[in-house]
Amino acid sequence: MRTLVSGRRGPLARLLAAVALALLLAAPEAGADEFITVASTTSTQNAGLFDHLLPLFEAETGIEVRVVAVGTGQALRLARNGDADLLLVHDRPSEEAFVAEGFGSARFDLMYNDFVLVGPSADPAGIAGLGDAAAALERIARAEAPFLSRGDDSGTHRRERALWQAAGNDPGAASGTWYREAGQGMGATLNTASMMEAYTLADRGTWLSMQGRLDLGVLVEGDAGLRNQYGVTLVSAARHPHIKAEPAQRFAEWLLSPAGQAAIDGFTIGGERPFIPNAHWTRDESPG
Amino acid sequence: MTTPSILPLELRAVSFERDRQRLLKSLSVRIAEGPRTIIIGPNGAGKSLLLRLCHGLIAPSEGEVLWHGAQGRDPLRFQAMVMQRPVMLRRSVAANIDFALSLHRIPRPQRRRLIAEALERTGLGAFARVPARVLSFGEQQRLALARTWALRPQVLFLDEPTANLDPAATHVIEDAILAMAREGTKIIMTTHDLGQARRLADEVMFLHRGRLLEHAEAAAFFAGPENELARAFLRGELLWWERRELTPPGTRV
């Protein structure tokens, strides 16, 4: 008789229990006990730098590094809210403002590469070989040749706006005509520019990792105004007591140390080095 | 039955209105413990409405429904109803009865015995584990009866329980109703089948267009009703001279 009336606990309940159990058992292993969260930019992640660096650091220290890769603007926002333990971005003025406002305790130069002005081989504005990026932009504006901007308040976007300013031009008024704002990451912007036969400003790392798939070429490079300096900034534990200041500092120290600098130096894409280490920090002026 | 009965049931000047139509008109009646009460009348007379009012599923627009024996107890707990189209839960035959028993807070060990008994008496013993919804219409009607039987109600309402059933299935249902009545359950049932009324009734209520036209002992009623319309109904005449409002299909009256 018992089986007659036990309909409520049918196969559904058993199946659901089994699924729940399976998922619980398969829950991701807690990972290293100790981890830090680094707010960084899409350009470093897209180039694959962290895939190269992090295993080295983790093997040495056992500290897991979790990278949240977003635009520079959002990365600064995350750190400001206390949601990241370390900042690794490439917009020096805003990094220094971050420290000055008390959100960060110190900022160090880490490495650099450069931006390149890329465009279609037809080069309708005739900028190929120019040594001055601002002059090149001026020609593009005059020719009203299509230019694709990141338009996402990233470090690259901020640099592009600074260059337009140096050229004495405000392309914002032309937005939607020859000046177009993608609102996307570097890779997607490069893809779109390639299809639109437009000029765009790209960081060298992403450019190197993607150039094989694009109908674009480097037209302007080497200008001092195109230098792209990355910095590492410690988040202030005075402002956010919960952050993991100690392991975050260890990661910063490692990046700036000869071992970390050598690791950055050793990272290549197709034989080229997308990032050139340039930390000028010595033990005497220990960060923090 | 050891617990005191909730009967007699009294309706005091009960009216029911829907969409500005008076479907039951100032009905007063007293229904006592004992005799099997059969409510007859043509379609649309308000029989089904009357049952649902007595059972408490709908509230009267005017008047009162009183259970004089209730003495503060919830009368619904001592009643059950077999609907014209009973709703079977999407579970087994046995589990359908078990559900009803659990609602009445019958402890689990007792339930098994009650379920087996009810299935036995309605001839559904072999169907215990069959999904209720795959039963034939007649079998579902028997299950509805078994479900109420297991509850051992003091009062059982039945709303045209054999409409659309073949004679054999009707016979099984009528037998079960008589058996429940013998065990002390008060039967209040509607039908438009005069033969069935003759077979089952101890007393008859004749309803027509929302009015109770006659309430009499079965023998007296069938020998010759006082009401002219009831006489016509018994003769099998269509009560055509009464203007009838057609209700659109799908509305429940």
Added chain:
Amino acid sequence: MTDIGEAFAAAFSLVYHLDRDLGEIVLLSLQVSVGAVAVASVIGLPLGAAVALFRFPGRGAIVVVLNALMGLPPVVVGLVVYLVLSRAGPLGVLGLLFTPTAMVIAQVFLVTPIIAALARQVIEDMWSEYEEQLRSLGATPRRALGALLWDGRVSLLTAVLAGFGRAIAEVGAVMIVGGNIDHVTRVMTTAIALEVSKGDLALALGLGIVLVALSIAVSAAVALLRGTLAQAQAR
């Protein structure tokens, strides 16, 4: 469009080589979305049923809002959950930001309205059939609710599946509150978004193909479950 051909090649290569990272990402996607749907069902099914059964002031407004919330933009939900879970936010001390738990929380907000709104419709239709019978049998509102949920299980499963479809496919919310951290909070959709941002469209589409295959597999599993449920009547 050679990219499409490359995408299928990438998809087959990913599956064929049983890529470990892919396995991890698929598993996390399932854990997050199934977890969110489970929580959303526990909240949404009774909620939908209650709105269907009970008459109370403001009920009409709730129905309209529930239906409208089915179209909540994931990015907005992600942003709100981020602001709440951020260290600077009210629940920051829990330290849930950038964890799978945060992703489940965000998806619960996306999925619950879908399950509740669809459940309300199912239960309301059933209630018109069941109401008098259940009241006659003496069911309390709570028991009636339970009986309707159980009897509507096959139709309600479709509501739950619709919720799962929403959860497994959305990227905006999990990207913001999860952070798309490799080996920690990277799921199928955020991995696809990352490959798009890297410009590797073939790999992105390859992952997309794997995601669609996964959805089909889940849908097939639900179809099997439905068969089992239909038979559950027999017990």
